[in-house]
Amino acid sequence: MPTSSASRAATFDETGPTETSPAQAVSRLPVSGWGIAASASWLGVTAVSLARDDVGDWSRTATFAYGAAVVALAAFVVSLAGARLGQAGTWFAHRTPWLIVLGLGLALWELVTAKLGWLPLPFFPPPQALLEVYLDDFGKLGASVLASVKLQISGYAIGAVIGFLTGVSIGWSRSAGYWVHPVLRFIGPLPATAWLPVAFFLFPSSWSASIFLIALATAFPVTVLTWSGVASVPSSYYDVARTLGATPWFLIRKVAVPAAMPHMFVGLFMGLGASFAVLVVAEMMGVKAGLGWYLQWAQGWAAYANMYAALIVMSLLCSGAITLLFKVRDRLLSWQKGVVKW
Amino acid sequence: MVALAQQVQHATAGASLEVDNISHHFAIEDRRLDVLDKVSFRAAPGEFVALLGPSGCGKSTLLRLVAGLEPPAAGSLKEDGIAIAGPDPSRVVVFQDPTLFPWRTVRDNVALGPEAQGGLKAKRARIDEVLALVGLSSFAKALPHQLSGGMAQRVALARALVNDPRILILDEPLGKLDSLTRLTMQSELVSLWQRAGFTTLLVTHDVEEALFLANRVIVFSDRPAQVKADLPVDKPYPRHRGDPDLAELRRQILGLLGLDATW
Incomplete structure (x- = not known):
């Protein structure tokens, strides 16, 4: 298939042969599987945030949940657009694995702080507390x-x-x-x-x-x-x-x-x-x-x-x-x- | 007519050089190392003089003195009868290494002299002309690391020629090139010299190169260098490398250098 080999060459030009990320192998497909996974992981953040009431009293939980949902949606749209985005698509594809890990990390952080209260306060605030700082302070x-x-x-x-x-x-x-x-x-x-x-x-x-x-x-x-x-x-x-x-x-x-x-x-x-x-x-x-x-x-x-x-x-x-x-x-x-x- | 016109051009373009009783030494730690011992010779305007001698005999030191990069310990150096007191763009050196500035493009390297002398604007056309002369017009915007050894040395030559030197000083400029490039550039040097008419001083330890290029070959002894022989090479240009007279001269010179047994 001539198109696939051409896009492979373009990918190599973009990042160099030494730094091929796991996502690049998949980025040539019309719909990026890694992008969908990233979207899912951020949707997971939303789900964890909305699943049950906070242990403490946090004012920005809903904002945080919907913010994560926006990220998930954006990741989903970009994954669908895939190769049509050109250079921006390659940029995104290179970073999707990190986006997945970040989503998982945030979900875990949310879970053990705001939802389960396993970590002692005030030393370990939940992510929405940081969001509150950025928005209110x-x-x-x-x-x-x-x-x-x-x-x-x-x-x-x-x-x-x-x-x-x-x-x-x-x-x-x-x-x-x-x-x-x-x-x-x-x-x-x-x-x-x-x-x-x-x-x-x-x-x-x-x-x-x-x-x-x-x-x-x-x-x-x-x-x-x-x-x-x-x-x-x-x-x-x-x-x-x-x-x-x-x-x-x-x-x-x-x-x-x-x-x-x-x-x-x-x-x-x-x-x-x-x-x-x-x-x-x-x-x-x-x-x-x-x-x-x-x-x-x-x-x-x-x-x-x-x-x-x-x-x-x-x-x-x-x-x-x-x-x-x-x-x-x-x-x-x-x-x-x-x-x-x- | 043409010959006359060329002669006239020679008389105005080249400068005479007088090397009179030059001695020089270096201090290495506490020891004194004599490199030149009462060296004297003259080069007429437009002459091509080759300095030949064993490696490390002090030929390159002599060139540095002629260039004015260092003052001699004893003796005097004159360009057109005027004592040489320091470097001057009328005497330009092409070194064994091209020594191009890696951060400058080919064109900017060639423009170095005019820029340093403050005449960059007036010399723009001349810079392009010289680039064309050495066949590198299409590489004007290239950086030195993109050039081959021969091309880099050509840029170094162009950088010298753009100043329209009256004495061109060549310190084994072809020494590090592969043999094919070297032969080509020898022929190019001859035609450049014939066209521009500058006086040329060439240090080399390649006997054939000296005989192919020069009007005169001055043979030096081991360090401290003394003039051992001053041989005219009366052959018209372009010369033929297999010329029997040149072969005879080569045998004679190799004998002076103590290598006659191999020939």
Whole structure:
């Protein structure tokens, strides 16, 4: 059958031969069996939620049940549409097994908390409690997200720029290295959080102190890796550029920096991880806003549903930031990929 | 007429080179390693001079000095009578490795010189012309990792030629190519040199390559390098690889290099 082999080729192009998911074998059928199973598992969530009354007093059980039903319906429709959806269909097909597992997990969670009450409260709230947080505490949670994002972006950007400039300077100039190197060695390995008490009385506001700490946590790995990147540029690159009439400034901008770029991105990645840790700690200790503060506040009131809800948002933000960084890297470093050879 | 026109072009395009009593050494740990010992020779404008010698004798060091990448320990170097003080785009080097910048496309690699000298806009047409000259117009947007060894070396050559050098310095540019590509590129080099008329300095340890390409072959001794012989190759181009006179010269040169027993 020519159509089936064509669609198989398309599937391979899409995800690569190494990551074939179990669902892909079935996605070529007009109706995806895995999609139907996913639909069923989310319908199961609805069924469990509506089967009997809650053990505790939860206000959003019905919303939760119908929400799951909407997911089930959507999965069902997409499964019927199958191959006609093209790329979106492939995207969905690749993720259906996860959708099934998520549905089963949610149903189980619902069962052992709200329906059977096997897990102790307030530590283990049911899923509808988290939904309640998202729906009813939207304002406060949203404001916290905004505060965190603002703080993170400001601190990270400052740290990345300072790290980049310092790294290039000490990688390029021997005398800059002489002065900066010992300082870097003395301050760098110290966890940025150790500066917390000092930073909070040295800086006029807890916000500026946090910016300083996040920038510090970011700048160290960015500096070290930019420096090692610049230092490892082959001298033949400089020879070539010099014989073509390059000035030192040209050598830095057009040879050293692009050649060091792969190292720099490792530094930016490490800096991102370190800065998340500092952000949360800073918000818990001093800043009166942000997700870290929200977590602290929720714990103080034993509002564990709020805590879990905030943790999920935080995790999505962090992984989103890393995904974004990787996307930028893949774009800028596309020249590294050695695929086609003539 | 044509010959005259070519000669005129040669006189304006190529620069003369004077290498006068050049000595050079490196410090390796605490020891002093002498690489060049009172080397002197001259290259007339538009001449093609091959420097031949055993591996590691210091030929490449001499090229770095001529390029102005390093100052010599003793002696003087002059381009058209003016002392060489540093690198200059009038003397461009093509190294053994193409050393293309992997993040730049073929075209952007070729444009490196004009960009570094600040004359990118004025040279746009020249860049396309040179790309066509080395037969890579259709690869202008390719990245270096997509090229074969021969193609990469052609890009390196184009990157040098786009600056219209007066002295082209070739440091075993064909050394790492397969033998077929190498023969093709030797012929291409000859016609490029004949057309543009730059003075050419070629380091090689391939005797046949030197004889196929050069007006003169300068043979160096082992390190520290001294000029052992300066042999004119009076043969018109294009040359024939099986030419009996060239075979005789080859025998003579191999003898100077201490390899006569095998021939």
